[in-house]
Amino acid sequence: MAVQKLPLAKALNESLRKALESDPKVLIMGEDVGKLGGVFRVTDGLQKDFGEDRVIDTPLAESGIVGTAIGLALRGYRPVVEIQFDGFVFPAYDQIVTQLAKMHARALGKIKLPVVVRIPYGGGIGAVEHHSESPEALFAHVAGLKVVSPSTSSDAYWMLQQAIQSDDPVIFFEPKRRYWDKGEVDTEAIPGELHKARVAREGSDLTLAAYGPMVKVCLEAAAAAQEEGKSVEVLDLRSMSPIDFDTIQTSVEKTRHLVVVHEAPVFYGSGAEIAARITERCFYHLEAPVLRVGGYHAPYPPARLEEEYLPGLDRVLDAVDRSLAY
Amino acid sequence: MTVESTAARKTTRRSSGTKRTASASAGAKKSQTSEPELVQLLTPEGERVQHPDYDIDLSADELRGLYRDMVLTRRFDAEATSLQRQGELGLWASLLGQEAAQIGSARALRDDDYVFPTYREHGVAWCRGVDPANLLGMFRGVNHGGWDPNSNNFHLYTIVIGSQTLHATGYAMGVAKDGADSAVIAYFGDGASSQGDVAESFTFSAVYNAPVVFFCQNNQWAISEPTEKQMRVPLYQRAQGFGFPGVRVDGNDVLACLAVTRWALERARRGEGPTLVEAFTYRMGAHTTSDDPTKYRADEEREAWEAKDPILRLRAYLEREGHADAAFFDALEEESETLGKRVREAVRSMPDPDHMAIFENVYADGHALVDEERAQFAAYQASFADGEVK
Numbered sequence: 001m002a003v004q005k006l007p008l009a010k011a012l013n014e015s016l017r018k019a020l021e022s023d024p025k026v027l028i029m030g031e032d033v034g035k036l037g038g039v040f041r042v043t044d045g046l047q048k049d050f051g052e053d054r055v056i057d058t059p060l061a062e063s064g065i066v067g068t069a070i071g072l073a074l075r076g077y078r079p080v081v082e083i084q085f086d087g088f089v090f091p092a093y094d095q096i097v098t099q100l101a102k103m104h105a106r107a108l109g110k111i112k113l114p115v116v117v118r119i120p121y122g123g124g125i126g127a128v129e130h131h132s133e134s135p136e137a138l139f140a141h142v143a144g145l146k147v148v149s150p151s152t153s154s155d156a157y158w159m160l161q162q163a164i165q166s167d168d169p170v171i172f173f174e175p176k177r178r179y180w181d182k183g184e185v186d187t188e189a190i191p192g193e194l195h196k197a198r199v200a201r202e203g204s205d206l207t208l209a210a211y212g213p214m215v216k217v218c219l220e221a222a223a224a225a226q227e228e229g230k231s232v233e234v235l236d237l238r239s240m241s242p243i244d245f246d247t248i249q250t251s252v253e254k255t256r257h258l259v260v261v262h263e264a265p266v267f268y269g270s271g272a273e274i275a276a277r278i279t280e281r282c283f284y285h286l287e288a289p290v291l292r293v294g295g296y297h298a299p300y301p302p303a304r305l306e307e308e309y310l311p312g313l314d315r316v317l318d319a320v321d322r323s324l325a326y
Numbered sequence: 327m328t329v330e331s332t333a334a335r336k337t338t339r340r341s342s343g344t345k346r347t348a349s350a351s352a353g354a355k356k357s358q359t360s361e362p363e364l365v366q367l368l369t370p371e372g373e374r375v376q377h378p379d380y381d382i383d384l385s386a387d388e389l390r391g392l393y394r395d396m397v398l399t400r401r402f403d404a405e406a407t408s409l410q411r412q413g414e415l416g417l418w419a420s421l422l423g424q425e426a427a428q429i430g431s432a433r434a435l436r437d438d439d440y441v442f443p444t445y446r447e448h449g450v451a452w453c454r455g456v457d458p459a460n461l462l463g464m465f466r467g468v469n470h471g472g473w474d475p476n477s478n479n480f481h482l483y484t485i486v487i488g489s490q491t492l493h494a495t496g497y498a499m500g501v502a503k504d505g506a507d508s509a510v511i512a513y514f515g516d517g518a519s520s521q522g523d524v525a526e527s528f529t530f531s532a533v534y535n536a537p538v539v540f541f542c543q544n545n546q547w548a549i550s551e552p553t554e555k556q557m558r559v560p561l562y563q564r565a566q567g568f569g570f571p572g573v574r575v576d577g578n579d580v581l582a583c584l585a586v587t588r589w590a591l592e593r594a595r596r597g598e599g600p601t602l603v604e605a606f607t608y609r610m611g612a613h614t615t616s617d618d619p620t621k622y623r624a625d626e627e628r629e630a631w632e633a634k635d636p637i638l639r640l641r642a643y644l645e646r647e648g649h650a651d652a653a654f655f656d657a658l659e660e661e662s663e664t665l666g667k668r669v670r671e672a673v674r675s676m677p678d679p680d681h682m683a684i685f686e687n688v689y690a691d692g693h694a695l696v697d698e699e700r701a702q703f704a705a706y707q708a709s710f711a712d713g714e715v716k
Contacts, residue, residue, distance in 0.1 A: 053503060059533055064492055064526035071442075071496020074481070075504070095523075098486045099493070102470070106482050109687035110474035143688050143696070167690035195694065242694035 002188035009179035011153035012042045012118075014187070015160040016080065020050050023078060026164060028055040029065055030082030030118075039084055040120055040179055062092035069115050070099055078114045080164055086121040086173075087130025093138075100169045101144030112167040116160070121149075122213045122263050123310050124177035126303040133300050134264035136212075139171045140241040140273075147241040148194060149173040149212035153183030155198075155238060158191035166194070173240075175213035197244035199251070203233035206257035206320055209248055209274060211237040214261045214311060221316040232320060240270050248274065249281045256287040257323045261311055266294040288326035293319045363562075364574050364606055367581040370634040372642025380575075382585040386649040392433060392580050393644060394658055396425040396637050399449040401662035402458045405669045406448075406465070410615045414673050415465040419446045423578070423610035426636030427543045429453060430583025431511065431605070434591055438479065438508040440501075442494035445483040446543075447513050454480040458665070459672035468679050488514055488521030491540065495527045498536035498594075509594035510538045511587070517548025519564070520556045528568040528600070537594035539587065540565075540602045543577060545609035550622035565602035577607025578636040608634070681707060 006014065019026045028043055028050075034057035037044030047055035058065050062083060069079035083089045089096075096117065103113050123132035140147045146168050150156040156174070163170035192198065200215055201222050208218040215236045222232035233251050237243060252258050258278055260271035271292035278290055293311045301309045365380050384392075403421050410418040421428060428449030435441065435453070443450055451461055455478050463472035464483065471482040484490040494512030501508055518524050519542060531538050544561055546553055553561075565572030571593075575586040583605055590601035608631035612619050619628075644650040685700040 059526070059529050061522075061526040061529060063523055064495075064530050067489065067492025067523060067526065068496030068499060068530050071493040071498070072500045073496075074475070074493065075497045075500025077500055077503070091522075094486065095489065095492065099484075099489050103482070104690055105687045106469075106471040107475055107687075108469065108471060109690070110476065112690050146689070146693070168693075242696075244694070 003184055003186045005182050006153045006157075006185050007180050007182050008150070008153045008156045008175070009040055009042050011156040011183070011185050012160055012174065013044055013046070014185070015157045016043060016046060017049070018187075019080070019161050019164045020046065020054055023164075025077045026054070027072065027077050027079045028082070029058050029069055029079050030056075031058055031060055031065075031084050033057060033082050038082060040176065042118075042174070042179075043082065062088055062090075063095050066092040066095040066100065066115070066117065070095065070103070070113065073113050073115050074111060078116075078164055080116040080118060083117060083119045085127075085131045086119055086133040086135060089117070089119055089135065092117075096139070096145070096169075096171070097142050101142045104168070105144060113169050114164070114167050115169045116163045116172050117169070118160075118172045118174060120176040120179075121173045122175050122177060123300060123306045124213065126306070128303070129300075132303075132306065134262065134295065136171075136173055136240050136262075137264055137269050140270060145169055145171055145241060146195070146239070147171045147173065148239045149175060150238065151175060151178065151200075151212055151215035151236050153181070154185050154189075155236075157185045157187065158189075159194055159238065162191065162194040173212060177213055178216065181216070195239035195242050195244060197238055197247035198236045199233065199247070200236040201232070201234040203231040203255065205231045205255055206259065206323055207233045207235060207248070207251040207255045208259050208261060208316065208320070209235045209237055210261040211240060213263060217311060217313060217316060218261055221313050221320065224313060224317060225320055230320065230324065243270075243274065243277075245274075245277055245281065248278055252278055252282045253285045256285050258282075258286070258290045259293060259316070259319045259323055260290065261293045261316055261319075262295075263310055264295055265297050266292045267297045269294055288323045291319045291323050364576050365582045365586055366576040366579050367585060368579045368639055368643055370578070370639050372639045372646055374643060374647075377582070377585075380582065380585040380589055382581055382588070384581070386647075389640070389644060390650050390654060392429055392584070393637070393640050393650070394661075395429040395433070395449065395453060396580065396640065397658055398662055398665055399425050399429065399452050400637060401666050402452070402669055403448055405666040406462060407611070407615065409462070409670060409673050410465070415462060415615075416467050417465050417614050417616060419614045420609075420611040421446050421448050423608045423631065423636070424543055424545055425449055426580035426640075427541075427577040427583050427605035427607045430580040431541050431587040431603070434584050434587035435511065436508065436591075438506070439591065440479045440481070440494075440497055440508065440510045442481045442490040442497070442510065442512045443483055444487075444490065444513050444515060444518070445485055446515075447483075450513065451480055454478040456480050458669055459676075462669070462673050463676065466673060466676055468676055488518040488523040488527075490514070491518070491524050491527035492530070494538050495531045495534075495536050498531065498538035498600075499534050501537055502535070502597075507595045508537070509591045510536075511541055511591070512538060513541050513543065515548065516542065516544040516546065516553050516556055516561060517551065518542075519561055528565070528570075528602070531600040532569045535597065535599040537597070538600045539590040539594055540600060541587065542602065542604045543607055544604050545577075545607050547609055547613065547619075547623065549613040549617055552623075560604075562602055562604035570600045570602065572602040572604065574604045574606055577605030578631075578634045578639065580636055580640055
């Protein structure tokens, strides 16, 4: 049967399996992706079935992983690399920003860099330092990269394959605290466009825009608001570069209120970009300034404090109330 | 002069002692620049010497070819330096002094090998058939690359130090996966050997047994920093710790560079993995036209190295052996001037890119924001009455 109920991590695993089966040029690379199947088991069983030449355990060197993936892409392969945790991507940041993002343009379009960098990101799992960060804005800011994040099992399954099929480098942020959330996956469906936002819940009073791990929080907030008589629309942006501003605009023209929610620090974050552009596009429709809910301008805190740091139901609802009070 | 008779002539055989030449003592004062195992086939005086492990037998025609490559590359380089001084180029990274290392290594390559250069491999580009004028686009500021890497299997110049060694390693991993018997060569400098990416490329290439040759041109200076600020152990010895051979070759000896690189490429083709070749050479000019070497190094040092000039020594050998006559040198001189003139004209007539080029090739599959900004920019341009943006 084409429809299965899968945890998000398993949906990613099935997606990688499908990609490996359908294109012999697809490779999986990363630390512990082989026998262990990755620390989150996203690559579980793939090396056993596709061999060490397709599912490659690498030395512990992130710049090396991305740098060699670039070389493999130049040779005609489609590497999908796994960075073990968000905070570990920085040794590879140079290769991603100075090389991966720019090579297509530098070569006047003559070469393509179909590399996917998978990064489990975000907090909420009680991890130690460097294991809970949300650096998506740092990548979305860089021209040449595409940045996406699924929030459901279905999107995990489809968006990852679309990212692998893309001829552009894609930074694929996986909401690690949603890895174990189950959702329906229709493996025979016709997927939506990779960079198109999804209306996750319809409403008429206010728009909540979120992506990745915060979509679930926003849906819960919308349900709670409903009990208070407020009709809240929830957008799952799915893509942070490009951002589907048209879908946001359509929603805001209807609701006239927008709150953007993400885990990453608010300062210079994706919420700032959305607020600025939607203010330009919807100035005469807005009845309140665009509000943002997110992390603070502080290092991600120790696990015992992350509940305070991460936007939860109450902080989102507080922002909803503030917006509607204008 | 007949090629057959001269090629057949026995070269002078030296005793196989460890002391090489008078020039070998120049760098001996510092451990990291000593030359205990410098592979040499041609002394600074242009005498042919033998090496037990790396020898080479070239026809007079091939020898003249190497000489021609070096002379034309130097001429091109000098023209580019002049063009920078005349304001035609924003910057130039001269290869002066490194012609033997580049031509020797590049002439060891097959067409199906792949090259990952830094930003100074003008001689390698020459050997790969890249139009010299194309190398100047990025230095003039009309593009960031200027050639299709796959046309000549010569990747774009890489400005970030050492990054390309990982690209070369990944590419070589792909070559091995494809079951091809070609090889990959990565160029970098002594300064780059301090970069983590170079160490990581050594690790990856060793672990995956990648068919890659790491060709380090140790030109003694990383802008103003001498090699003793980069390393405490001779560079070529670093390979041993990663599990593959390292060889130090006289980088001003085009024959030795050719022989050693050919050997390393053949190892790679046979599936024996990577090799580090350290070409011990000297950058006679500035790092780029932006720095002033008189501020950081002594004239005597340059003078000592000028005595080891790669072009003069091959010329001395060609003349001594009767491999080339005056007509050859005269014709080459003329060809050099023609090249210089062509390059000068090519640079001066290089058009500025179209304004809309800002938005071209940012993404292969397009991007909504780029589309939006392109349209805004086009509208802004069109808003000017005369249709031109100043």
